[in-house]
Amino acid sequence: MSEMTREQSLQHITKIIKDLKFAMLTVITDDGKLKSHPMTTQEAEFDGDLWFLGGKDTEQVRNMRARPNVNVGFADPGKGAYVSIEGRALLLEDRAKVEELWTDFYKAYFPEGVDDPNIQLIKVEAQGAEFWESDGKAKELFHMARAALTGRPTEAEDMGRNERVDL
Template sequence: MSELTREENIQHIAAIIKDIKFAMLTTVADDSGLRARPMTTQQAEFDGDIWFIGGRDTETVSDIRSRPQVNVSYSDAKNNYVSVSGRGQLIEDRAKLEELWTDFYKAYFPEGIDDPNIQLIKVEADGAEYWESEGRVRTMYKMARSAVTGQPAGHMGTNETVKL
Protein backbone atom coordinates (compact mmCIF):
# COMPACT_ATOMS: atom_id res chain seq x y z
CA MET A 1 0.00 0.00 0.00
CA SER A 2 1.33 3.41 -0.96
CA GLU A 3 2.44 5.73 1.83
CA LEU A 4 1.88 8.85 -0.25
CA THR A 5 -0.83 11.35 0.64
CA ARG A 6 -4.12 11.35 -1.26
CA GLU A 7 -2.96 14.38 -3.24
CA GLU A 8 0.39 12.76 -4.08
CA ASN A 9 -1.39 9.57 -5.22
CA ILE A 10 -3.72 11.62 -7.44
CA GLN A 11 -0.75 13.49 -8.93
CA HIS A 12 1.09 10.23 -9.59
CA ILE A 13 -1.89 8.63 -11.31
CA ALA A 14 -2.50 11.85 -13.27
CA ALA A 15 1.09 11.70 -14.55
CA ILE A 16 0.65 8.11 -15.76
CA ILE A 17 -2.69 8.63 -17.55
CA LYS A 18 -2.03 12.19 -18.78
CA ASP A 19 -1.41 11.32 -22.43
CA ILE A 20 -3.63 8.23 -22.71
CA LYS A 21 -6.49 9.21 -25.02
CA PHE A 22 -8.75 6.18 -24.58
CA ALA A 23 -9.88 4.22 -21.54
CA MET A 24 -12.10 1.22 -20.95
CA LEU A 25 -15.11 2.08 -18.78
CA THR A 26 -16.52 -1.02 -17.09
CA THR A 27 -20.08 -1.00 -15.78
CA VAL A 28 -22.37 -3.58 -14.21
CA ALA A 29 -25.18 -4.60 -16.59
CA ASP A 30 -28.76 -5.65 -15.81
CA ASP A 31 -27.73 -9.32 -15.74
CA SER A 32 -24.97 -8.44 -13.19
CA GLY A 33 -22.32 -9.08 -15.82
CA LEU A 34 -19.47 -6.68 -16.35
CA ARG A 35 -19.36 -4.67 -19.59
CA ALA A 36 -16.27 -2.74 -20.69
CA ARG A 37 -16.53 -0.13 -23.41
CA PRO A 38 -13.91 2.20 -24.91
CA MET A 39 -14.38 5.85 -24.04
CA THR A 40 -12.47 9.00 -24.92
CA THR A 41 -10.86 10.49 -21.84
CA GLN A 42 -11.43 14.23 -21.54
CA GLN A 43 -8.50 16.59 -21.43
CA ALA A 44 -9.36 17.73 -17.91
CA GLU A 45 -6.50 17.03 -15.49
CA PHE A 46 -7.20 14.01 -13.27
CA ASP A 47 -8.03 15.38 -9.82
CA GLY A 48 -9.81 12.33 -8.44
CA ASP A 49 -12.56 12.63 -11.04
CA ILE A 50 -12.61 11.31 -14.61
CA TRP A 51 -14.99 12.80 -17.18
CA PHE A 52 -16.55 11.28 -20.28
CA ILE A 53 -19.18 12.38 -22.76
CA GLY A 54 -21.68 9.65 -23.56
CA GLY A 55 -25.10 9.16 -25.07
CA ARG A 56 -28.23 9.14 -22.93
CA ASP A 57 -29.57 6.26 -25.02
CA THR A 58 -26.56 3.96 -24.45
CA GLU A 59 -26.28 0.88 -22.28
CA THR A 60 -23.34 2.53 -20.52
CA VAL A 61 -25.56 5.34 -19.23
CA SER A 62 -28.37 2.92 -18.38
CA ASP A 63 -25.94 0.74 -16.42
CA ILE A 64 -24.58 3.71 -14.45
CA ARG A 65 -28.09 4.94 -13.70
CA SER A 66 -28.97 1.54 -12.17
CA ARG A 67 -25.62 0.50 -10.68
CA PRO A 68 -23.11 3.33 -10.30
CA GLN A 69 -20.07 1.24 -9.29
CA VAL A 70 -17.62 1.45 -12.22
CA ASN A 71 -14.01 0.86 -13.17
CA VAL A 72 -11.88 2.81 -15.62
CA SER A 73 -8.74 1.15 -16.98
CA TYR A 74 -5.85 2.60 -18.93
CA SER A 75 -2.77 1.19 -20.63
CA ASP A 76 -0.04 2.78 -22.69
CA ALA A 77 2.65 1.68 -25.13
CA LYS A 78 5.27 1.85 -22.34
CA ASN A 79 3.58 -1.06 -20.48
CA ASN A 80 2.08 1.15 -17.77
CA TYR A 81 -1.39 0.28 -16.52
CA VAL A 82 -3.92 2.00 -14.26
CA SER A 83 -7.20 0.67 -12.91
CA VAL A 84 -9.45 3.23 -11.19
CA SER A 85 -12.50 2.16 -9.21
CA GLY A 86 -15.23 4.57 -8.31
CA ARG A 87 -18.79 5.74 -8.61
CA GLY A 88 -20.27 6.85 -11.91
CA GLN A 89 -22.53 9.88 -11.89
CA LEU A 90 -24.74 11.28 -14.64
CA ILE A 91 -24.23 15.03 -14.58
CA GLU A 92 -26.21 17.91 -16.11
CA ASP A 93 -23.82 20.87 -16.25
CA ARG A 94 -23.76 23.07 -19.36
CA ALA A 95 -20.59 24.91 -18.28
CA LYS A 96 -18.71 21.61 -17.81
CA LEU A 97 -19.97 20.34 -21.16
CA GLU A 98 -18.73 23.51 -22.84
CA GLU A 99 -15.36 23.05 -21.12
CA LEU A 100 -15.02 19.46 -22.36
CA TRP A 101 -16.67 19.71 -25.78
CA THR A 102 -14.64 19.45 -28.99
CA ASP A 103 -15.81 19.10 -32.58
CA PHE A 104 -14.63 15.47 -32.41
CA TYR A 105 -17.97 14.70 -30.75
CA LYS A 106 -20.00 15.82 -33.78
CA ALA A 107 -19.36 12.33 -35.16
CA TYR A 108 -21.45 10.96 -32.29
CA PHE A 109 -23.77 13.91 -31.70
CA PRO A 110 -24.73 15.37 -35.10
CA GLU A 111 -26.60 18.31 -33.56
CA GLY A 112 -23.40 19.45 -31.88
CA ILE A 113 -23.17 20.61 -28.30
CA ASP A 114 -26.96 21.12 -28.16
CA ASP A 115 -27.74 17.51 -29.10
CA PRO A 116 -30.33 16.29 -26.57
CA ASN A 117 -28.68 12.85 -26.42
CA ILE A 118 -25.47 14.16 -24.78
CA GLN A 119 -24.82 12.91 -21.26
CA LEU A 120 -21.87 13.93 -19.09
CA ILE A 121 -20.45 11.03 -17.11
CA LYS A 122 -18.33 11.75 -14.06
CA VAL A 123 -16.40 8.98 -12.31
CA GLU A 124 -15.55 9.90 -8.74
CA ALA A 125 -12.54 7.73 -7.94
CA ASP A 126 -12.29 6.00 -4.59
CA GLY A 127 -9.26 3.82 -5.28
CA ALA A 128 -6.76 2.80 -7.90
CA GLU A 129 -4.11 0.26 -8.69
CA TYR A 130 -1.24 0.94 -11.04
CA TRP A 131 1.63 -0.92 -12.58
CA GLU A 132 4.63 0.98 -13.91
CA SER A 133 7.07 -0.80 -16.15
CA GLU A 134 10.81 -0.28 -16.12
CA GLY A 135 10.49 0.29 -19.86
CA ARG A 136 9.72 -1.95 -22.79
CA VAL A 137 13.34 -2.82 -23.69
CA ARG A 138 14.34 -3.66 -20.12
CA THR A 139 11.18 -5.71 -19.55
CA MET A 140 11.64 -7.64 -22.81
CA TYR A 141 15.28 -8.32 -21.90
CA LYS A 142 14.31 -9.70 -18.48
CA MET A 143 11.58 -11.87 -19.99
CA ALA A 144 13.92 -13.23 -22.67
CA ARG A 145 16.65 -13.90 -20.09
CA SER A 146 14.12 -15.72 -17.93
CA ALA A 147 12.96 -17.85 -20.88
CA VAL A 148 16.55 -18.84 -21.72
CA THR A 149 17.80 -19.45 -18.17
CA GLY A 150 14.60 -20.80 -16.62
CA GLN A 151 15.09 -18.36 -13.72
CA PRO A 152 12.44 -15.87 -12.58
CA ALA A 153 12.56 -12.52 -14.37
CA GLY A 154 12.85 -10.64 -11.07
CA HIS A 155 11.55 -7.15 -10.39
CA MET A 156 9.60 -5.99 -13.46
CA GLY A 157 8.38 -2.60 -12.24
CA THR A 158 6.17 -1.03 -9.59
CA ASN A 159 2.70 -2.11 -8.47
CA GLU A 160 0.74 -0.03 -5.95
CA THR A 161 -2.82 -0.01 -4.67
CA VAL A 162 -4.01 3.35 -3.38
CA LYS A 163 -7.12 4.79 -1.72
CA LEU A 164 -8.33 8.10 -3.10
Protein backbone atom coordinates in the same frame (compact mmCIF):
# COMPACT_ATOMS: atom_id res chain seq x y z
CA MET B 1 5.91 -0.07 -1.73
CA SER B 2 6.16 3.48 -0.52
CA GLU B 3 3.25 5.27 1.09
CA MET B 4 2.04 8.14 -1.06
CA THR B 5 -0.23 10.90 0.13
CA ARG B 6 -3.54 11.39 -1.68
CA GLU B 7 -2.12 14.47 -3.41
CA GLN B 8 1.02 12.61 -4.50
CA SER B 9 -1.12 9.74 -5.78
CA LEU B 10 -3.31 12.11 -7.82
CA GLN B 11 -0.26 13.83 -9.29
CA HIS B 12 1.37 10.52 -10.15
CA ILE B 13 -1.75 9.16 -11.83
CA THR B 14 -2.10 12.44 -13.76
CA LYS B 15 1.47 12.01 -15.00
CA ILE B 16 0.68 8.54 -16.31
CA ILE B 17 -2.70 9.25 -17.98
CA LYS B 18 -2.40 12.88 -19.11
CA ASP B 19 -1.46 12.16 -22.73
CA LEU B 20 -3.64 9.08 -23.23
CA LYS B 21 -6.57 9.80 -25.55
CA PHE B 22 -8.68 6.77 -24.76
CA ALA B 23 -9.69 4.74 -21.73
CA MET B 24 -11.79 1.63 -21.24
CA LEU B 25 -14.83 2.22 -19.02
CA THR B 26 -16.19 -0.99 -17.50
CA VAL B 27 -19.78 -1.28 -16.28
CA ILE B 28 -21.86 -4.09 -14.78
CA THR B 29 -24.62 -5.37 -17.07
CA ASP B 30 -28.13 -6.45 -16.11
CA ASP B 31 -26.99 -10.07 -15.91
CA GLY B 32 -24.00 -9.21 -13.70
CA LYS B 33 -21.32 -9.43 -16.37
CA LEU B 34 -18.59 -6.86 -16.90
CA LYS B 35 -18.63 -4.93 -20.16
CA SER B 36 -16.05 -2.38 -21.29
CA HIS B 37 -16.39 0.49 -23.73
CA PRO B 38 -13.73 2.80 -25.16
CA MET B 39 -14.17 6.39 -24.03
CA THR B 40 -12.43 9.58 -25.06
CA THR B 41 -10.46 11.06 -22.18
CA GLN B 42 -10.55 14.72 -21.26
CA GLU B 43 -7.47 16.91 -21.15
CA ALA B 44 -7.71 17.77 -17.48
CA GLU B 45 -5.55 17.15 -14.47
CA PHE B 46 -6.80 14.17 -12.50
CA ASP B 47 -8.22 15.51 -9.23
CA GLY B 48 -10.03 12.36 -8.18
CA ASP B 49 -12.77 12.73 -10.78
CA LEU B 50 -12.86 11.58 -14.39
CA TRP B 51 -15.27 13.14 -16.88
CA PHE B 52 -16.77 11.64 -20.02
CA LEU B 53 -19.59 12.36 -22.44
CA GLY B 54 -21.92 9.51 -23.32
CA GLY B 55 -25.30 8.97 -24.92
CA LYS B 56 -28.38 8.86 -22.71
CA ASP B 57 -29.85 6.16 -24.92
CA THR B 58 -26.86 3.80 -24.70
CA GLU B 59 -26.67 0.48 -22.89
CA GLN B 60 -23.58 1.76 -21.11
CA VAL B 61 -25.38 4.74 -19.53
CA ARG B 62 -28.40 2.59 -18.67
CA ASN B 63 -26.08 0.16 -16.87
CA MET B 64 -24.39 2.99 -14.94
CA ARG B 65 -27.76 4.38 -13.93
CA ALA B 66 -28.74 0.99 -12.44
CA ARG B 67 -25.32 0.01 -11.08
CA PRO B 68 -22.98 2.99 -10.70
CA ASN B 69 -19.84 1.07 -9.64
CA VAL B 70 -17.42 1.27 -12.56
CA ASN B 71 -13.78 0.84 -13.45
CA VAL B 72 -11.71 2.92 -15.87
CA GLY B 73 -8.54 1.45 -17.35
CA PHE B 74 -5.69 3.29 -19.04
CA ALA B 75 -2.72 1.73 -20.81
CA ASP B 76 0.45 3.04 -22.40
CA PRO B 77 2.34 -0.14 -23.32
CA GLY B 78 5.10 1.83 -25.03
CA LYS B 79 5.99 3.47 -21.72
CA GLY B 80 5.16 0.41 -19.63
CA ALA B 81 2.49 2.34 -17.70
CA TYR B 82 -0.98 1.13 -16.71
CA VAL B 83 -3.67 2.55 -14.42
CA SER B 84 -6.94 1.04 -13.17
CA ILE B 85 -9.34 3.41 -11.41
CA GLU B 86 -12.36 2.15 -9.50
CA GLY B 87 -15.17 4.54 -8.73
CA ARG B 88 -18.78 5.51 -8.78
CA ALA B 89 -20.42 6.97 -11.88
CA LEU B 90 -22.71 9.96 -11.51
CA LEU B 91 -24.92 10.90 -14.44
CA LEU B 92 -25.28 14.67 -14.46
CA GLU B 93 -26.91 17.47 -16.40
CA ASP B 94 -24.58 20.48 -16.52
CA ARG B 95 -24.45 22.45 -19.75
CA ALA B 96 -21.46 24.53 -18.63
CA LYS B 97 -19.45 21.34 -17.99
CA VAL B 98 -20.54 19.87 -21.34
CA GLU B 99 -19.34 23.06 -23.05
CA GLU B 100 -16.05 22.85 -21.15
CA LEU B 101 -15.47 19.25 -22.30
CA TRP B 102 -16.83 19.67 -25.83
CA THR B 103 -14.60 19.23 -28.87
CA ASP B 104 -15.60 18.83 -32.51
CA PHE B 105 -14.72 15.14 -32.18
CA TYR B 106 -18.05 14.64 -30.39
CA LYS B 107 -20.06 15.83 -33.43
CA ALA B 108 -19.76 12.29 -34.76
CA TYR B 109 -21.85 11.11 -31.80
CA PHE B 110 -23.91 14.21 -31.07
CA PRO B 111 -24.73 15.92 -34.41
CA GLU B 112 -26.67 18.73 -32.72
CA GLY B 113 -23.56 19.79 -30.82
CA VAL B 114 -23.73 20.82 -27.16
CA ASP B 115 -27.51 21.20 -27.55
CA ASP B 116 -27.99 17.55 -28.50
CA PRO B 117 -30.64 16.18 -26.14
CA ASN B 118 -28.88 12.79 -26.02
CA ILE B 119 -25.68 14.06 -24.35
CA GLN B 120 -25.10 12.52 -20.96
CA LEU B 121 -22.40 13.92 -18.70
CA ILE B 122 -20.61 11.12 -16.82
CA LYS B 123 -18.56 11.92 -13.74
CA VAL B 124 -16.59 9.07 -12.22
CA GLU B 125 -15.67 9.77 -8.61
CA ALA B 126 -12.54 7.72 -8.02
CA GLN B 127 -12.49 5.64 -4.86
CA GLY B 128 -9.21 3.86 -5.47
CA ALA B 129 -6.60 3.17 -8.09
CA GLU B 130 -3.81 0.81 -8.91
CA PHE B 131 -0.93 1.54 -11.22
CA TRP B 132 1.91 -0.40 -12.73
CA GLU B 133 5.06 1.06 -14.19
CA SER B 134 8.16 -0.50 -15.67
CA ASP B 135 11.31 0.80 -17.26
CA GLY B 136 9.87 -0.14 -20.62
CA LYS B 137 9.46 -3.08 -22.94
CA ALA B 138 13.15 -3.88 -23.34
CA LYS B 139 13.64 -4.54 -19.63
CA GLU B 140 10.38 -6.50 -19.38
CA LEU B 141 11.30 -8.64 -22.40
CA PHE B 142 14.76 -9.30 -20.95
CA HIS B 143 13.31 -10.53 -17.63
CA MET B 144 10.65 -12.65 -19.37
CA ALA B 145 13.23 -14.20 -21.69
CA ARG B 146 15.56 -14.90 -18.74
CA ALA B 147 12.69 -16.59 -16.88
CA ALA B 148 11.81 -18.68 -19.93
CA LEU B 149 15.43 -19.79 -20.39
CA THR B 150 16.19 -20.51 -16.75
CA GLY B 151 12.79 -21.88 -15.75
CA ARG B 152 12.73 -19.54 -12.75
CA PRO B 153 9.79 -17.15 -12.47
CA THR B 154 10.40 -13.45 -12.86
CA GLU B 155 10.41 -11.54 -9.59
CA ALA B 156 7.72 -8.88 -9.27
CA GLU B 157 10.29 -6.17 -8.54
CA ASP B 158 12.07 -7.02 -11.81
CA MET B 159 8.96 -6.04 -13.73
CA GLY B 160 8.62 -2.56 -12.24
CA ARG B 161 6.51 -0.76 -9.70
CA ASN B 162 2.96 -1.61 -8.66
CA GLU B 163 0.99 0.41 -6.12
CA ARG B 164 -2.56 0.48 -4.84
CA VAL B 165 -3.91 3.77 -3.50
CA ASP B 166 -7.17 4.75 -1.84
CA LEU B 167 -8.62 7.97 -3.09
